[in-house]
Amino acid sequence: MKKFNSLENLKSLLPDNYKSVDKTNSKKKIALNKQFLEAHYSVKGRAGTPVIIIKGFSLMDKNEIKLISKEIKNKLGIGGSLKNNDLYFQGNKRDQIISILARMGHDVKKVGG
Numbered sequence: 001m002k003k004f005n006s007l008e009n010l011k012s013l014l015p016d017n018y019k020s021v022d023k024t025n026s027k028k029k030i031a032l033n034k035q036f037l038e039a040h041y042s043v044k045g046r047a048g049t050p051v052i053i054i055k056g057f058s059l060m061d062k063n064e065i066k067l068i069s070k071e072i073k074n075k076l077g078i079g080g081s082l083k084n085n086d087l088y089f090q091g092n093k094r095d096q097i098i099s100i101l102a103r104m105g106h107d108v109k110k111v112g113g
Helices: 007-013 062-076 094-103
Strands: 036-042 051-055 080-083 086-090 107-111
Touching (some): 036 094, 062 080, 062 086, 062 094
């Protein structure tokens, strides 16, 4: 087998009609619809444990909301759930959650706390 010393030599192994795939734009967008959301701070009924509730997802289905929730939970390392199209996140990380949602293109307003 022939030893290749450069990338140009490797191209000789590919067929003439080979088309490369651009993987930089293959990352899917999560926030398709711009939403006006509210970030609520709540400790009621939770023995003093803070919970951040994101309300206002009206134009998205549950799967899109789950993707947003999953990305936030993975980035911040927190737990959370989806109930009645509202996102519940454990802990007091409201500012970080708001910044992530703003980067996705949503307008987020702080409510309470």
